[in-house]
Amino acid sequence: MTKFIIRRLLQTIPVLIGVSILVFSLMYLIPGDPAQMIAGEAASPQTVEQIREKLGLNEPPPKQYLKYMSNIIQGDLGNSIRSGRPVADEIKARFWVTVELSFYATILAVFIGLIAGIVSAVKHYTWSDVTIMIVALFGLSMPNFWFGLMLIQWFAIGSWMPDWMPQMRASGWGDDWKQVILPVVTLGTGGAAIIARMTRASMLEVVGQDYIRTARAKGMGERVVIYRHALKNALIPVITVVGLEFGGFLGGAVLTETIFAINGMGRLTIDAIRTRDFPIVQGTVLIISFLFVFVNLLVDISYRLLNKRIDLN
Amino acid sequence: METDLLKVEDLRTSFYTDEGEVKAVDGVSFILPKGKTLGIVGESGSGKSITALSILNLLASNGKIVGGEINFKGKNLLSFSDKEMREIRGNAISMIFQEPMTSLNPVFTVGQQISESIIKHQKLSKKEANIRSIELLKLVGIPSPDKRVKQYPYELSGGMRQRVMIAIALACNPEMLIADEPTTALDVTIQAQILGLIRGLQTRFGMSVIMITHDLGVVAETCDFVAVMYAGQVVEYSDIFTLFEEPKHPYTIGLMNSLPRHDVEIEKLEPIRGNVPNPKEMPTGCRFSPRCPAATDLCRREMPELLKDDDGNDVRCWIYSEKWEGEAEVTVYGEKRIAKGHGSETILSD
Ligand SMILES: Nc1ncnc2c1ncn2[C@@H]1O[C@H](COP(=O)(O)OP(=O)(O)O)[C@@H](O)[C@H]1O
Ligand SMILES: [Mg+2]
Numbered sequence: 001m002t003k004f005i006i007r008r009l010l011q012t013i014p015v016l017i018g019v020s021i022l023v024f025s026l027m028y029l030i031p032g033d034p035a036q037m038i039a040g041e042a043a044s045p046q047t048v049e050q051i052r053e054k055l056g057l058n059e060p061p062p063k064q065y066l067k068y069m070s071n072i073i074q075g076d077l078g079n080s081i082r083s084g085r086p087v088a089d090e091i092k093a094r095f096w097v098t099v100e101l102s103f104y105a106t107i108l109a110v111f112i113g114l115i116a117g118i119v120s121a122v123k124h125y126t127w128s129d130v131t132i133m134i135v136a137l138f139g140l141s142m143p144n145f146w147f148g149l150m151l152i153q154w155f156a157i158g159s160w161m162p163d164w165m166p167q168m169r170a171s172g173w174g175d176d177w178k179q180v181i182l183p184v185v186t187l188g189t190g191g192a193a194i195i196a197r198m199t200r201a202s203m204l205e206v207v208g209q210d211y212i213r214t215a216r217a218k219g220m221g222e223r224v225v226i227y228r229h230a231l232k233n234a235l236i237p238v239i240t241v242v243g244l245e246f247g248g249f250l251g252g253a254v255l256t257e258t259i260f261a262i263n264g265m266g267r268l269t270i271d272a273i274r275t276r277d278f279p280i281v282q283g284t285v286l287i288i289s290f291l292f293v294f295v296n297l298l299v300d301i302s303y304r305l306l307n308k309r310i311d312l313n
Numbered sequence: 314m315e316t317d318l319l320k321v322e323d324l325r326t327s328f329y330t331d332e333g334e335v336k337a338v339d340g341v342s343f344i345l346p347k348g349k350t351l352g353i354v355g356e357s358g359s360g361k362s363i364t365a366l367s368i369l370n371l372l373a374s375n376g377k378i379v380g381g382e383i384n385f386k387g388k389n390l391l392s393f394s395d396k397e398m399r400e401i402r403g404n405a406i407s408m409i410f411q412e413p414m415t416s417l418n419p420v421f422t423v424g425q426q427i428s429e430s431i432i433k434h435q436k437l438s439k440k441e442a443n444i445r446s447i448e449l450l451k452l453v454g455i456p457s458p459d460k461r462v463k464q465y466p467y468e469l470s471g472g473m474r475q476r477v478m479i480a481i482a483l484a485c486n487p488e489m490l491i492a493d494e495p496t497t498a499l500d501v502t503i504q505a506q507i508l509g510l511i512r513g514l515q516t517r518f519g520m521s522v523i524m525i526t527h528d529l530g531v532v533a534e535t536c537d538f539v540a541v542m543y544a545g546q547v548v549e550y551s552d553i554f555t556l557f558e559e560p561k562h563p564y565t566i567g568l569m570n571s572l573p574r575h576d577v578e579i580e581k582l583e584p585i586r587g588n589v590p591n592p593k594e595m596p597t598g599c600r601f602s603p604r605c606p607a608a609t610d611l612c613r614r615e616m617p618e619l620l621k622d623d624d625g626n627d628v629r630c631w632i633y634s635e636k637w638e639g640e641a642e643v644t645v646y647g648e649k650r651i652a653k654g655h656g657s658e659t660i661l662s663d
Contacts, residue, residue: 210415216371217410218403218430218481232420308467 059164109191139193243299353544407482
């Protein structure tokens with residue numbers, strides 16, 4: 001097992017290097033001269049040259065990359081062009097907002113997804129199963145930005161707005177927990193649908209296994225058979241999906257944060273793209289990618305740990 | 314009557330599939346006297362497992378018992394409620410399965426899986442149940458049981474897992490054990506050990522056993538009574554001596570003739586020609602008639618009843634009925650015999 005973890009850790013190194021090269025090349029993948037674009041069309045050649053100098057764009061790309069990497073390793077992601085503050089500080093301020101949003105969305109997705117999936121599997125081919133699966137299909141196919149806008153329309157500015165649902169403020173993620181509800185629902189719904197479908201499929205497969213018959217042959221009641229014997233096995237593949245969903249939410253938060261004006265990493269990225277603040281874009285994409293790789297690694301290891309018992313059948 | 318622990322009468326179990334009703338079990342009758350071993354033999358697909366699962370009402374959700382009686386200690390199990398059946402399962406009647414590799418739950422320890430049953434049926438505490446689990450593991454011949462009790466199934470070999478299954482089955486001192494091909498999936502050397510273990514435990518605890526197998530050799534070694542199954546039906550039921558001395562049904566005779574024996578010399582083994590019928594398109598008349606060397610128009614037209622004689626031996630074959638005209642010649646181990654008149658005086662004379 002330790003061997004597996006070490007091997008898996010080593011495997012992430014090329015991935016991280018690849019990600020960093022991609023992120024670094026972002027600036028070159030975009031057509032046109034980055035310095036010119038940052039400065040704007042009307043800028044004087046001196047200003048453009050200054051920016052180029054400031055970003056080190058005159059050096060050969062491999063050298064720039066190495067410098068970039070050595071800075072990253074020291075925790076230096078460069079400075080924001082607009083604010084002049086270190087990118088690392090800008091991100092730090094937003095990082096936990098996004099993680100928190102993703103975390104709540106994951107909890108919501110797990111809670112609703114598991115219940116719906118179990119009910120669907122236990123009552124499969126009945127109308128409750130069919131209803132749940134149709135709703136899940138909607139949840140899965142609804143684009144986040146549309147769903148978010150609809151929620152705002154219905155609950156925040158529409159006439160159906162319940163009294164306790166606070167108006168979204170421009171400052172977004174505030175100190176009022178109720179403000180969390182709509183963004184979390186927006187972000188988590190797709191995940192809930194995926195987890196529901198996964199749980200259902202996994203439960204249905206497990207329920208047909210020989211050891212379930214053994215449990216019944218021992219005289220166990222239906223409840224024990226389903227919630228003790230079947231569920232524990234069925235959850236193993238679901239846990240993987242939950243981990244991946246959490247990783248996906250971190251990236252997917254971009255749209256949700258924009259719609260609900262939440263000051264997270266996603267919003268930071270979008271704003272930076274709009275203002276051509278390249279170091280910030282690079283920094284956020286890099287951090288989200290690294291986080292994603294890290295979450296995947298954890299999922300992989302935990303799956304392996306859980307699956308050890310099952311694998312060697 | 315007091316001595317019959319289990320009496321199954323004309324059991325019928327069907328599955329409802331997209332392609333229609335599959336009559337997996339369609340006329341099974343047998344008796345298991347207390348403390349004895351009944352063998353159920355038959356080719357794969359003949360309905361042995363479904364018969365066993367019907368007894369405990371453990372059928373898949375598309376399966377249903379559509380007829381017959383299963384009398385256990387004089388009470389028809391088919392009239393029991395779900396709750397009453399749960400009290401029987403794993404308690405008075407336990408079952409072990411063909412596939413030891415997949416029959417244990419991979420996410421629970423051996424100890425948890427044995428204890429579960431004990432806690433439910435004998436109302437022992439977790440701690441007491443664990444002590445009992447270790448005793449049971451020792452009983453089924455698992456070395457260092459106090460270590461094994463904490464292990465997960467993946468840490469055990471197939472033979473060990475089947476021993477654990479037996480320990481689970483024995484946990485509540487059942488009156489009856491159903492063993493569904495308990496050794497088919499195991500290596501030959503392990504097979505003998507497991508069979509020996511079951512036999513030893515049976516004599517020690519006076520259990521009654523249903524031993525399901527496709528192997529007449531296993532039957533010869535372990536059983537007191539035998540039910541031979543073909544295409545969902547019992548075609549012959551008798552005590553072990555009668556079965557091997559005077560097999561009556563042409564199918565049983567066919568099975569015997571394809572079995573090597575060290576006590577009888579024979580030039581060559583004769584496998585039964587043809588194939589087992591598909592349960593979706595059963596032949597009309599006797600189900601064995603398309604493969605039977607003695608079949609007549611009557612056999613192909615009408616299904617024979619299970620005929621009972623005074624010694625409690627049954628056969629489902631027209632040859633032994635009043636309706637049969639003339640005589641039928643059968644070859645048992647290269648020896649020609651005349652089969653005729655079940656119920657009348659002559660049964661298999663030379
Ligand atoms: N769940 C099921 N659905 C439909 N048919 C089934 C099902 N289970 C068993 N059968 C049918 O029942 C017949 C008898 O099966 P089984 O009792 O397992 O045979 P065996 O004698 O090998 O144990 C087979 O022909 C099989 O096709
Ligand atoms: Mg079988």
